[in-house]
Amino acid sequence: MVDKPMLPELLKANGISRRGFLKYCASLTSLMALSPAMMPRIAHALENAPRPSVIWLSFQECTGCTEAITRSHAPTLEDLIFNAVSLDYHHTLQAASGHAAEAAREAAMKEHWGKYVLVVDGSIPVDNPGYSCIAGISNLDMLKETAEGAAAIVAVGTCAAYGGIPHADPNPTGAVSVGDIIKDKPIINVPGCPPIPVVMTGVLAHFLTFGIPELDELGRPKAFFGETIHDRCYRRPFYDKGLFAEGFDDEGAREGWCLYKLGCKGPTTRSVCATTKWNGGTSFPIQAGHPCLGCTEPDFWDNGGFYKPLSVPAGDYRKLGLAAVAAGAVAGVAGGALARSGKARAAAAHEKVDAHDLEKKS
Amino acid sequence: MQIIILARFFGYFDDKYKKGTGIVFSKGSNGNGLSGVAEVLSFASTGNAIPVLHEIRHALVELLGNGTASTIDLGAIPFAAGDERFLDDVLGKGEVTATLNVMGTSHVQETAVAGVWRVDHFNEAGETQSRFIEVTFMPEILKTQTEDAADGLEKLSARLKEEDAS
Numbered sequence: 242m243v244d245k246p247m248l249p250e251l252l253k254a255n256g257i258s259r260r261g262f263l264k265y266c267a268s269l270t271s272l273m274a275l276s277p278a279m280m281p282r283i284a285h286a287l288e289n290a291p292r293p294s295v296i297w298l299s300f301q302e303c304t305g306c307t308e309a310i311t312r313s314h315a316p317t318l319e320d321l322i323f324n325a326v327s328l329d330y331h332h333t334l335q336a337a338s339g340h341a342a343e344a345a346r347e348a349a350m351k352e353h354w355g356k357y358v359l360v361v362d363g364s365i366p367v368d369n370p371g372y373s374c375i376a377g378i379s380n381l382d383m384l385k386e387t388a389e390g391a392a393a394i395v396a397v398g399t400c401a402a403y404g405g406i407p408h409a410d411p412n413p414t415g416a417v418s419v420g421d422i423i424k425d426k427p428i429i430n431v432p433g434c435p436p437i438p439v440v441m442t443g444v445l446a447h448f449l450t451f452g453i454p455e456l457d458e459l460g461r462p463k464a465f466f467g468e469t470i471h472d473r474c475y476r477r478p479f480y481d482k483g484l485f486a487e488g489f490d491d492e493g494a495r496e497g498w499c500l501y502k503l504g505c506k507g508p509t510t511r512s513v514c515a516t517t518k519w520n521g522g523t524s525f526p527i528q529a530g531h532p533c534l535g536c537t538e539p540d541f542w543d544n545g546g547f548y549k550p551l552s553v554p555a556g557d558y559r560k561l562g563l564a565a566v567a568a569g570a571v572a573g574v575a576g577g578a579l580a581r582s583g584k585a586r587a588a589a590a591h592e593k594v595d596a597h598d599l600e601k602k603s
Numbered sequence: 604m605q606i607i608i609l610a611r612f613f614g615y616f617d618d619k620y621k622k623g624t625g626i627v628f629s630k631g632s633n634g635n636g637l638s639g640v641a642e643v644l645s646f647a648s649t650g651n652a653i654p655v656l657h658e659i660r661h662a663l664v665e666l667l668g669n670g671t672a673s674t675i676d677l678g679a680i681p682f683a684a685g686d687e688r689f690l691d692d693v694l695g696k697g698e699v700t701a702t703l704n705v706m707g708t709s710h711v712q713e714t715a716v717a718g719v720w721r722v723d724h725f726n727e728a729g730e731t732q733s734r735f736i737e738v739t740f741m742p743e744i745l746k747t748q749t750e751d752a753a754d755g756l757e758k759l760s761a762r763l764k765e766e767d768a769s
Contacts, residue, residue, distance in 0.1 A: 253754070257705075257706060258705060258748070258750075258751045258754075259748035259749075259750040259751045260703070260705050260744060260747075260748055260751060261705040261706045263743065263744055263748065264703075264705055264706060264709060264724050264732075264744060265706065267722075267724065267733055267735065267744070268724055268732040268733040270676075271676045271678045271679065271732075271733040271735075272733070274679060276676075277674035277675070277676050277735065278674070280674075475683060477649075478649065478683070516678065523730065
């Protein structure tokens with residue numbers, strides 16, 4: 242770690258002034274929903290933060306989370322912050338493959354045992370570990386082995402945080418989340434499908450500056466998941482006045498009214514989509530005219546249908562999700578058993594829907 | 604008609620705007636429903652501008668009383684386009700405007716209420732990163748930072764050395 246340059250040297254080498262650093266710290270403070278008075282503390286902490294080794298494991302996932310975090314429009318200081326951690330293993334991004342890649346992971350683990358940060362995207366299949374392997378090592382084994390020496394784990398994306406889409410009905414692989422398996426390490430959940438890139442870098446920056454952030458009951462940093470999308474939605478005044486779009490092409494839709502009746506999950510979804518937005522602050526789904534899918538919440542894929550309003554009963558799924566979370570947290574139920582029991586119930590209740598049905602329901 | 608009803612439901616929508624801007628709130632006036640909606644939405648208010656203005660007044664009292672500078676993060680408050688408009692209208696434009704070219708641009712402007720500054724940061728793509736109201740005698744970001752001055756000294760010394768050598 243010591244042979245790698247610290248952030249101030251990196252900034253200088255990239256021709257960025259101290260003023261630029263202060264600008265970044267100001268924006269980061271705003272992003273982390275901290276008081277502007279904290280700005281000097283953040284600047285001080287970032288300057289003196291050691292650059293931790295990061296091992297990034299990708300399991301049952303679509304690589305959307307990695308795509309999101311690497312897609313920035315221009316090289317910004319966020320990229321530098323990311324360079325300021327030492328990314329020692331990421332099998333999608335690294336040049337090495339096969340045994341050489343695994344050797345890099347093992348070397349990083351050995352050198353930084355007890356100190357490295359483990360980032361995981363993707364869920365873990367437990368029905369048959371052979372469903373997803375890397376270099377012949379099952380996801381389950383690799384997670385357990387790598388988590389053992391980690392200082393903390395960041396579960397990036399809804400798959401790693403809550404099982405996500407692989408976990409969705411009927412969960413063919415018995416997919417579970419990181420938190421279902423690892424019980425003895427601090428886990429920061431950064432859900433989203435994918436999470437907002439600056440939220441991922443913001444959580445890492447928070448970890449560098451102040452350690453583990455304050456988390457909510459679902460293990461998410463409160464700074465980014467403290468409020469619902471509905472709380473901050475620019476269409477909220479329409480909701481308050483009872484003005485709703487009833488279809489995607491009616492007058493209400495054209496005039497930008499609230500999408501609640503079209504199935505918007507904004508009122509029950511915690512995320513900063515409405516303020517931070519996507520693609521460098523350009524827009525977010527509701528601004529583009531589509532209801533929020535609720536992708537930062539557990540079991541969002543099974544939560545009663547994307548185009549059904551929240552007021553329509555969602556069947557067993559929503560209750561099932563909450564019960565699973567509660568059971569996992571309180572009783573420490575083994576992830577595999579939990580996934581299997583959930584799977585059986587979901588398979589029994591499986592409802593097939595075609596495009597014609599969707600048309601009728603919306 | 605629809606637009607008029609919609610417009611009435613938003614917060615402040617006073618005669619000043621109607622007269623001052625000459626906006627006629629009907630679809631027919633601009634011949635385009637979408638731009639009419641956009642125009643009306645630009646008056647949409649959350650009602651948060653007035654409390655922020657009171658906060659600024661308190662901060663100004665603090666600045667004058669004991670020299671304490673304050674910063675208000677406008678990104679932390681739900682603000683609609685109409686709130687921005689109202690804030691800009693009340694604070695106005697002051698004597699100093701500065702554009703910083705540092706990792707994108709930053710606009711620093713003293714408002715017509717001296718001691719109250721708008722500081723807006725944009726990234727390289729021109730997208731807004733953060734927006735602040737600073738109540739201070741001089742925003743920190745405008746000052747030359749010690750580290751940058753030290754770099755400057757190094758640079759100048761090196762250039763003089765090059766000159767001497769040639």
